[in-house]
Amino acid sequence: MDSRNESKQEGVRALKEKLPQPDSVARGLAWFSIALGIAELVAPRMMARAAGVNAGPGAVRFYGLRELACGVGILASRNPRPFLWARVGGDALDLGTLALSSNKWSARDRQRATVAAVNVACVTALDVYAAKSAAAAPRLPSVDYSDRTGFAKSAEEMRGAALADFETPRDMRAPDALAPYTRSGQSAAQANVGRTGSATNGA
Structure with a gap:
């Protein structure tokens, strides 16, 4: 019985070693989010056509700003978990948009929307994995330095001490x-x- 448990634990450890680290996944998602946000800001109509949805440029640009904010927040924050969960919420919004705004009259657009929904679902799984696994950076204990002056002795004792053995360089x-x-x-x-x-x- 013990040997079986040990073998299972070894298998779990081996699986964890093969899985990508949460930090690297979070950074990859951040750069993906920034790239997607820039594309949605620069070419909103092309991105809407690629996804097979009838969304206006304003809505697509709004999604692009959301992607940029999440990506920059993940890279710049000491605790990326809130921004990763924000990406999960954004993914849910994207799936709802694909379901409600897809062009159901065109077979090509329906296929594009289906492919886009599958891609969003895969990215959502990565977002959930990174958000659950990401650990917040430890907070450093606050230290009070108000009683320190930076001098080894009191100001009266240090006054003129540097000139005692000072010699002007040649x-x-x-x-x-x-x-x-x-x-x-x-x-x-x-x-x-x-x-x-x-x-x-x-x-």
């Missing part, structure tokens, strides 16, 4: 030829003059 110093005309050069010259004057007075 390429940032004034050229030697201009050194006498800088403030530090003038101060050094004045100090030399002061020392010379004091020495002269002492003599």
Whole structure:
């Protein structure tokens, strides 16, 4: 009995490994939704003819906006599950539109509507699988940093600490030829003059 259960579990694990990962399915559905939405926005009449329905361009463009919103939401959101369920609802709306707005008088349009309904049903199955399997990204715990300043010590202790051992790099110093005309050069010259004057007075 145990061996049978183990074999069944191994078979289930093998089947899960063969199935595509929910994240990859969700990304694929997102790009499919974006591509379909762009096609419905750019060529609504052609898409309506391809589906065999008598839908106006405005309605088809509205469906295209819905597809674009769902696709972008799946790719950009940390939790794609609501957008995947929105796709499931959109698929149900598409199936209703195919059932109510298909041209029943034309055999070719009836065939196109049937093919479109089968395709929508297959995509709906993928949407349901991805929506049920997609896991929301874990929320990071909120941390309060209001009591942190970014300094190792208090502001009073850190004031002027960087200048204690700071030495101006050679390429940032004034050229030697201009050194006498800088403030530090003038101060050094004045100090030399002061020392010379004091020495002269002492003599």
